[in-house]
Amino acid sequence: QLQLVESGGGLVQAGGSLRLSCVASGSTFSNYYVAWIRQAPGKEREFVAAISGSGTGTYSVSSFNGRFSISRDNTKNTAYLQMSSLKPEDTAVYYCAATAAPRSSVKRVNAYDVWGRGTQVTVSS
16 A cells, blocks of 8 residues: 655745655555645645656646646656745645546546645745
8 A cells, every 4th residue: 555755845935945755665656647736724725736657647726827847757756846936835845745646637636545644835925
């Protein structure tokens, strides 16, 4: 069973950058799509970005205007989310999630069946 552990969150000023990491264990990492999904206080979980098992396919949301970039290093069993030009509205818990067989579009939150515990990102104004 795949397990995921996120790190890299913290407090950052508006306009700053952070890189989140998601380290996987317990199964063959390259068999899994990986996504970053966030949840702000009082809001539903929101898809941020996803990447295919090989890393050749990436999926993002246009509303982020290219501020977030997903990548992975299968030799390190790690996926990353590079975030730049952060805004206070980016404040949320960021989750790493994975699936070997998407049950729906990989841009949908319910496509993923393995989840980490999340890492808090707080952006101050």
